[in-house]
Amino acid sequence: MAEILVLVEHVDGNVKKVTLELLTKARQLGEPSAVFAGSGFENAKAKLAEYGAAKVYVADDPELEQYVAAPKAELLAQLVAEKSPALVLVPATIDGKEVGARLAVKTGSGLITDAVDLVTGDGGFVAEQSIFGGSTVVHSKVTKGTPIVAMRPNSTAPEASGGEAAEEKVSITISDGAKKAAIKDRVIEQKGGRPELTEASIVVSGGRGVGSADNMKLVEDLADALGAAVGASRAVTDAGWYPHQNQVGQTGKTVSPQLYVAVGISGAIQHRAGMQTSKTIVAVNKDAEAPIFELADFGVVGDLFQVVPQLTEQVKSRKG
């Protein structure tokens, strides 16, 4: 079976959901070998085994996590040279895409980003992408080198399988050239137990209609009742009512959850580009002409300050 490298995204060994999705996808295409960079492997091992990693290449040099993207790209390049894998999978996250980008240059390989599916076709892997804000579906192939594919979170349902997760230590000497962008501090601005925006299966987003930073609490309350992540339109992040990191849209994040609830969002093309591939869309807006209703599976024309608190109470009581 062809070996497929899967770059593990984790925080101190707590493996992100997208990694489990990538391992699941890799099992459909070949034999997954997880690549674990940094500290905390003991915490990650069981999870990687559960989702079918046959092997895990472990490089626990702390310097791998102290510089932006470059050290991990060197690690992957070393493994590509030593193991000649059929494919390298990285998550289509900020870090994952940048590591993939550097690896592509290092190995002279093609990189496909934001794939939503990947299958084996005639003469290689065929990736599906949803481009131009979800309006066009394309199938692409890598034609040079070892294919590198960055898969979007939420594009494969993670399924447990059971693998050996046989540990193979990798020693790496990080070059001085890879130590030029030093991470001096990591500042956490948003604490709390909400799921991450791009990984969440439900997203509740607030738009201009919410009216103020304080009123975003209505959106948060509904999100918490549903166990959802909180998103925001650009109008909201530009106004400073909510952090930029939560922006959904052309200049923010692209999400594709099972359920997207748009609260007070008109649905300008800028916003639609970031969410229109969501499986089910619910909209609440006072303007019956708002374009968001063209996308909505279920919409309510009404005052969000009446509808949303009622919805939150209903969700809470139904969930008991």
Place this chain on the structure above:
Amino acid sequence: MNIVVCVKQVPDTWAEKKLDPADQTVDRKTVDNVMNELDEYAVEEALKLQESQGAEVTILTMGPDGATETIRKALSMGADKAVHVVDDALHGSCAVQTSEVLAKAISSLSPDLVFLGTESTDAGMSVMAAMLSERLGWPQLSNAGKVEVDGTTVKVQRLTDNGHDVVEGELPAIVSVVEKINEPRYPSFKGIMAAKKKPLETKSVADLGVDASSVGLAAATTAVADSTVRPPKAAGTVVKDEGDGGQKVAEFLASQKFI
């Protein structure tokens, strides 16, 4: 200080973007084209340094003839000069090839600092800063929501999912920005007039020492096999709130097994 800003011309956000059925490249002929929005923020950040530290700002664009409109816009905002890499051989180049051409062009300009938008609105890959950094061996200070230049050190706030990392590197460096960073200025009438007289140099791939057969669609590292326009979504149910709107949504969510 010598600053290069990489600027891309893209189909307007409001345009119906599509692929050219002939070769599956982005159709740039039948739509209005504008400066990639995030690149406006990159230009603005360079202009702020031009004003505060006396930098010279050079716009660098790779793109077809029509991209001069976007270059003129950047010059009218206040950039000093521009280099336009234009060559039929470049049509259909992938990101890996594009990064080679841009890296060569940047090297020839010997800047202290390179700014670019984190992502383009057409390809949307968010990889160019990383690729340029890899090729040039300069620090990758990407996804920046704040930039400070102090002597030869650049410090940025690199936005993360739940906050930011403080990242530092020495000049020369590559910095990609998000729109949180500033508020781009509009070109003034005076700026628009002045832009017409600013130097705009065009370069071919041969001028940059790039082999023409190594760039373009035929030599790209990825290939599009097919594309289809997604059909519009079937209309859903829209109800007017009669005091029970929240309950109606809850019933819908229950029927779909979300609650």
